[in-house]
Amino acid sequence: MHIEKNILDKVNEWLTPTFDQKTQDEITEMMTSSPKNLEESFYKNLEFGTGGMRGIMGVGTNRINKYTLGKNTQGLSDYLKRSFLGEQLKVAIAYDCRHNSDTLAKVVADVFSANGIQVYLFSEMRPTPELSFAVRHLNCHAGIVLTASHNPPEYNGYKVYWQDGGQIVPPNDAEIVQVIENLKYSEIKFDANENLIEYIDVAVDEAFAKSTVDNASFNTSAQARQNLKIAYTSLHGTSIKMVPKVLEKAGYTDVNIVPEQAEPNGNFPTVISPNPEEPEALTMALALADKINADIVFGTDPDSDRLGVAVRNNKGEMQLLNGNQTMVVMTHYLLDQWKKSGKIDGKQFIGSTIVSTPMMLELASAYGVECKVGLTGFKWIAKFIRDFSDLKFIGGGEESFGYMVGDAVRDKDAVGAILLMCEIAAQAKEKGSSVYKELEQMYVDFGFYKEHLISITKKGIEGANQIKQMMVDMREKPVSEINGQRVIMVEDYQNSTAKNLLTNETETLFIPKSDVLIYYLEDGSKICARPSGTEPKIKFYFSVNTAIENVxxxxAAEAFLDTKIANIISEMQLN
Known part of the structure; x- marks a missing residue:
């Protein structure tokens, strides 16, 4: 097999004494036994995407290992010193249940401390939202989480947070990457200053739990909380550290945990994928719910930023909600609570993303607040909070099963979102209603919106090229009609343009560039194409809607919208 010279140059660098003998031995073995794997491991450097840096663990520049993470950390250390001249720098570090997360977190802590930076390292795995909280709580300049979210077991990752508790955004992200790229591996300082590493746990846990209860509780009676029967699974992940504690602190006593999935395990042995977006992941929790007649089901991903929710429908059956549905239910409830408290005066906003349901815009309009819509990823909502400090953030989310209640945590937060959903469910049950009925009434009041997602996986070098070509084809061969409906607007976030196909006028999109295309049809349908920033996938998002007079x-409306989505998918040849 022929291997390109630039790849071989990288391989040879990793065979020098800068790298430990074990690493060199693994590379030597790959050169003879698996040249294809060698190529995949070195053909590029791991890149920062929408949710930080994720990759398969192993040796090489395109893998997660002590050297790639060490280089990131050395670069970030240099950048922090440059950005906060003369300050005693502080960083917080957390990690999830994945293989090697604890040892990789210690490597990261070692490098920071070797650079004279004070490190607060969680003594055990903790949820990602707790790290976001801890950055501000401990007055840190930055934070790191070792996690690959819901990716398969062979993955790990590295998320970087700034001093506001949100993930890094422009211009910091590009500047940090530039510093990292200019570093040599030999410049990494691995020799720890243990005096600068402080282990944290209970005190931060208590502060995080108190903040969550304060932010996500809304005068639910003690009786209503006790009467809500909850089925919950951590899917072998980190939420087991905080969700039961927070629910108990808030007064929810009937919390039933799926025992087979309560033990943290990086192999995620009981699920195909530890992703609450996948219905299969909640199979055991749904079975428990039916066994005990639970009112609501929750499941979280390994680092506890995403949540899956199921509620009883009008037939008494458990029904999974999608991310858009949970987002609008929580947002509507928050807006209603703020309105009842007289706290809405036009200086508030909710947050969403360009691929999420347009129903969020309808809610904002109805309650007289702004809806700020950004690119995929909660770092953009966190940036809104920072950039628009004259406005108060109420809550916000995205279709991929993430939500953020208030601004104490600046990333998606399954811990706070679960408590908020419990408040909604408990109050609805107390008045003889349900979460499902509340959602149905929202469809009458604000329009019946239905969304659908298709993800197409393309792995490796060839897959990345295929995804790139699909986006090129859509740009070079634009469609003017889909499913009998004219395309009236095309937004191209890579070119920062919004073209009105009826008037042929083009406007500039004042939003960071991203490889995303969105089609708007004349009947209000919306179609978005976006390569994933964290997985080898291209995603297509569909949103359709219609008006209804009553529940x-x-x-009939749902059948109509389902047919419309199926027709669009068929016409775009995405079946």
């Missing part, structure tokens, strides 16, 4: 019209 009795929902079944």
């Amino acid at each position: 009795a019209e929902i079944p």
Whole structure:
């Protein structure tokens, strides 16, 4: 097999004494036994995407290992010193349940401390939202989480947070990457200053739990909280550290944990994927719910930023909600609570993303607040909070099962979102309603919106090229009609343009560049194409809607919208 010279140059660098003998031995073995794997491991450097840096663990520049993470950390250390001249720098570090997360977190801590930076390292795995909280709570300049979210077991990752508790955004992200790229591996300082590493746990846990209860509780009676029967699974992840504690602190006593999935395990042995977006992941929790007649089901991903929710429908059956549905239910409830408290005066906003349901815009309009819409990823909502400090953030989310209640945590937060959903469910049950009925009434009041997602996986070098070509083809061969409906607007976030196909006018999109295309059809349908920033996938998002007069019209309206989505998918040849 022929291997390109630039790849071989990288391989030879990793065979020098800068790298330990074990690493060199693994590379030597790959050169003879698996040249294809060698190529995949070195053909590029791992890159920062929408959710930080994620990759398969192993040796090489395109893998997660002590050297790639050490280089990141050395670069970040240099950048922090340059950005905060003369200050005693502080960083917080957390990690999840994945293989090697604890040892990689210690490597990261060692490098920071070797650079004279004070490190607060969680003594055991903790949820990602707790790290976001800890950055501000401990007055840190930055934070790191070792996690690959819901990716398969062979993955790990590295998320970087700034001093506001949000993930890094422009211009910091590009500047940090530039510093990292200019570093040599031989410049990494691995020799720890243990005096600068402080282990944290209970005190931060208590502060995080108190903050969560304060932010996500809304005068639910003690009786209503005790009467809500909850089924919950951590899917072998970190939420087991905080969700039961927070629910108990808030007064929810009937919390039933799926025992087979309560033990943290980086192999995620009971699920195909530890992703609450996948219905299969909640199979055991749904079975428990039916066994004990639970009112609501929750499941979280390994680092506890995403949550899956199931509620009882009008037939008494457990029904999974999608991320858009949980987002609008929580946002509507928050807006209603703020309105009842007289706290809405036009200086508030909610947050969403360009691939999420347009129903969020309808909610904002109805309650007289702004809806700020950014690119995929909660770092953009965190940036809104920072950039628009004259406005108060109420809550916000995205379709991929993430939500953020208030601004104490600046990333998606399954811990706070679960408590908020419990408040909604408990109050609805107390008044003879349900979460499902509340959602149905929202469809009457604000329009019946239905969304659908298709993810197409393309792995490796060839897959990345295929995804790139799909986006090129859509740009070079634009469609003017889909499913009998004219395309009236095309937004191209890579070119920062919004073209009105009816008037042929083009406007500039004042939003960071991203490889995303969105089509708007004349009937209000919306279609988005976006390569994933963290997985080898291209995603297509569909949103359709119709008006209904009462809940009795929902079944017919849903069948109508399902057919519309199926027709669009068929016409775009995405079946």
